[in-house]
Amino acid sequence: MTTNRLVRLRSRPVGMVRRDDFEIVDEPARDAGEGEFRVRIEYVSLDPAMRGWIAAGKSYVPPVEIGAVMRGFAAGHVDQSNHPDYKVGDAVAGLLGVQHYAVSKGERCFKVDPTKAPLERWIGGLGMPGQTAYFGLLEVGKPKPGETVVVSAASGAVGSIVGQIAKIVGCRAVGIAGGPEKCRYVVEELGFDACADYKGGNLAEELKAACPDGVDVYYENVGGEILDTVLPMMNLFGRIPVCGLISAYNATEPQPGPKNLRSILVNRLTMRGLIVFDFQDRMAEANEKLGQWHAEGRLRMREDVREGGIEAFPDVLNLLYTGGNFGKLVLKL
Numbered sequence: 424m425t426t427n428r429l430v431r432l433r434s435r436p437v438g439m440v441r442r443d444d445f446e447i448v449d450e451p452a453r454d455a456g457e458g459e460f461r462v463r464i465e466y467v468s469l470d471p472a473m474r475g476w477i478a479a480g481k482s483y484v485p486p487v488e489i490g491a492v493m494r495g496f497a498a499g500h501v502d503q504s505n506h507p508d509y510k511v512g513d514a515v516a517g518l519l520g521v522q523h524y525a526v527s528k529g530e531r532c533f534k535v536d537p538t539k540a541p542l543e544r545w546i547g548g549l550g551m552p553g554q555t556a557y558f559g560l561l562e563v564g565k566p567k568p569g570e571t572v573v574v575s576a577a578s579g580a581v582g583s584i585v586g587q588i589a590k591i592v593g594c595r596a597v598g599i600a601g602g603p604e605k606c607r608y609v610v611e612e613l614g615f616d617a618c619a620d621y622k623g624g625n626l627a628e629e630l631k632a633a634c635p636d637g638v639d640v641y642y643e644n645v646g647g648e649i650l651d652t653v654l655p656m657m658n659l660f661g662r663i664p665v666c667g668l669i670s671a672y673n674a675t676e677p678q679p680g681p682k683n684l685r686s687i688l689v690n691r692l693t694m695r696g697l698i699v700f701d702f703q704d705r706m707a708e709a710n711e712k713l714g715q716w717h718a719e720g721r722l723r724m725r726e727d728v729r730e731g732g733i734e735a736f737p738d739v740l741n742l743l744y745t746g747g748n749f750g751k752l753v754l755k756l
């Protein structure tokens with residue numbers, strides 16, 4: 424009998440997640456039923472949104488129920504199949520949960536080609552985070568050649584792709600990241616024009632120097648003080664895709680709103696939230712473009728793969744909220 428080791432939500436965290444908020448359980452792995460296939464998971468994706476998925480209250484998806492398997496993107500190989508489109512040995516990625524074995528009918532799951540990129544990349548730059556960057560920048564940010572695009576969390580899974588796509592479409596790309604090592608990586612390895620270090624104490628000055636013509640698109644991943652610093656630098660009719668607000672995900676008190684709202688009025692800015700699932704019908708388009716740019720060497724991607732098995736899930740997840748990751752954070756099972 425095959426054993427499935429999995430992570431169940433035990434309680435709703437207050438602040439950063441704690442190991443006690445989850446339980447690690449061994450159960451018999453379910454066999455694939457009619458029209459189903461079973462995946463042996465090798466990599467689990469750690470995504471900032473996981474903190475929101477386990478919080479109570481209204482969101483864009485229902486919260487993970489107490490006692491349920493933790494929701495998460497994952498990648499692995501099919502080990503049983505009664506599904507016409509999936510055969511044993513196929514590599515797949517999708518919303519399969521934080522567990523060793525998942526049974527699926529194929530929803531929110533797609534076949535991937537590990538000869539084109541390592542398996543873990545299909546839950547990173549070639550998966551959900553890459554799709555988010557693609558639609559958030561191009562559909563919501565609507566950058567035009569010659570414009571300046573600023574992105575926060577620039578060395579991370581989404582931000583790194585946003586800046587590189589901005590370059591591909593002819594923009595000036597400026598990142599914001601925490602620390603000199605990440606900033607150097609963003610410029611020297613990802614090819615951004617500049618990167619400002621928000622931990623260096625001079626974010627406003629560094630950004631002004633990096634954006635001599637102001638900011639046309641600010642791709643928001645962080646919120647809080649960083650948003651307040653960028654707002655006054657926005658140009659007339661600038662766009663702010665609000666993709667994430669990670670600085671507040673573990674907050675235990677209501678957070679203050681932006682202080683520089685006046686910039687939205689006087690510059691006639693558009694600020695629009697986006698959730699990648701809004702673009703579900705158009706994933707083939709994003710996957711094709713991301714795959715093409717990756718194959719051409721125009722999109723560089725970095726995964727931060729952590730060992731420690733499924734037991735390490737809560738500790739590894741917390742790395743995202745302190746900048747402890749460097750690239751797309753993934754847990755190897």
Ligand SMILES: NC(=O)c1ccc[n+]([C@@H]2O[C@H](COP(=O)([O-])OP(=O)(O)OC[C@H]3O[C@@H](n4cnc5c(N)ncnc54)[C@H](OP(=O)(O)O)[C@@H]3O)[C@@H](O)[C@H]2O)c1
Pocket residue numbers: 470471472551552555576577578579580581582599600601602605644645665666667668669670671697698699700743744745746747748749750751752
């Ligand atoms: N809307 C959607 O559909 C969607 C989908 C995917 C992701 N997202 C959002 O996109 C954002 C980035 O996600 P990701 O998966 O690409 O993660 P990531 O950037 O790979 O990792 C998170 C990064 O956020 C930065 N960070 C954490 N706390 C911060 C703080 N208090 N102030 C400033 N920066 C902080 C850290 O970078 P530094 O070391 O540089 O500080 C950290 O490495 C998140 O807000 C996430 O929720 C949204």
